[in-house]
Amino acid sequence: MAQIKKAEGLIDWLDQRLAVKAFMRVMMSEYWIPKNINFLWAMGVVLIALFAVLLVTGLLLLMYYKPDVNLAFDSVNYTIMQEVEYGWLWRHMHGVAASATFLIIYIHLFTAIYYGSYKKGREMIWLTGMVLFVAFSAEAFSGYMLPWGQMSYWAAQVITNLFSGIPVIGDEVVIWIRGDYVVADATLTRFFMLHVVLLPLVILAVIAVHFYSLRFPHVNNQDSVELDFEAEAQKYKEGRIKESRVVPFWPVFLSKDFFVVGFFMTFFFFLVCYHFDFAMDPINFEPANSMKTPAHIYPEWYFLWNYEVLRGFFFDIGGIAAMDIGLIAFVFANVVFFLLPFLDRNAMNTAPAHKRPAFFVWFWLLIVDMIVLTVYGKLPPTGVNAWVGFFAAVVFLGLFIALPFITKLESKGERQ
């Protein structure tokens, strides 16, 4: 044990007891980040800022929200929106931040795909990131139920009903999840528990693992150059800052991140103040009614691509019911992103997509297809819309089936 001496000041007093200086070095001032990165590398810190907004506004909403079918709707739309001072602000910030979180998650995710940051030692970063995506999806779904409007109710009804697709025990599982034969009071209260306690705890824990898993393989860079981090760090510490190809996380890298965060939060508050309604579906301002289905049921924009894959298969194929094909495709779509590091058969090539022609085409096809799925996911599935949805869903599945072959061919081409 270290010798405890009379402290020279507060920092020294803390350092003798908690080793704060060593901790700061390891976590901040000697955590090395490559120089050749762009603003897309700031999305992680933007997400942290958004998560903080969600947490703080969530706590304020929690003080007045009532998780009971008879009280929930009014506690949101009357108490919080009209009685609580600035309650409207917390609600709109919470709703817009949820949407913005998914926007940034998608940018974060596609940045990782474009720059090959999901492979060659970075698989755990990718996998924990995908776990976070699923946890945030569950968080968004359970939170959407809480205002107990028509869309809350029917989204809950449709999504919980998906579990009836599980062979043999499906119907019982649905009743078990709901705690009732239909979405009802028991369902609301248990999803409230998930939304405010269990899922945030899971998210916090997985964020910690996500950060930790980044530490050993290091942050990727936009040219995917292999850096000798120790040698580069040594140069930096010796004062050869211009020559060194890395910068410390704090204060250098974070100050750039803070600029991007500042820029993004300006946009965020612009949305909160002037366009909060995009996160407030008008149908959800009608109280939940189990006897009346809204004419069209659709999820929030960030789930539309997934929803369209589910309903894209609207006719039976080869004796398999349309609904089962849709469910299988839906499960596939949710699992396949996890498998990305293993579907890529050219694991050692982490060059950005614009230096990999075949992969470049694959990447942009995927983006375009997911935009098409998103747009058609909101439209009523009739006539030509149903066919566009069908083909877009087939293309989505096809792209992931093709990926191992594309990357295998690419790796063969490189060896010649």
Place this chain on the structure above:
Amino acid sequence: MAEQSRRDFIGLALGGISTVGGVLALGAMKKSWDPLPSVQSAGFVSVDLSGMNEGEMHTVQWRGKPVFILRKSADTPSNDKRDIRIGEKRFVVLIGLCTHLGCIPSYEASSRTFKCACHGGVFDASGIQTFGPPPRPLDIPPFKCNGETIVLGEEGAEYQKMTKKA
């Protein structure tokens, strides 16, 4: 060696008891999520059919679900497996949740079909799917006939006969 085996024993004992306790706790947690007895016994609904006109469709609520009761008009095709005959009258009783994803279809009297707005599923007057993604006909709730009254939730002879045929 003696000390080693004592440590092993303590480890195994703790591991064993924790496993048993953990499994029992998981069982208890599973049961805590089950529907409550008050929810499960939420009722047997009696509906009087004597006042219904031909072609009329009523919706009643049973265990939180909508139940469609349709009195078929004379020119509506009959379906021996699904029609309930009370004297000369023919009725169909259906759970009003689309078998695709649980939306409530609406009855269109002119075409005598149930149409689901969510994903375009269509069912005929007997509840058989005729278009779109629904994988099976609308479900028939357990019922029992008492003269011109039916009780939803109880399995009567007619219901048992119907489910056997299907």
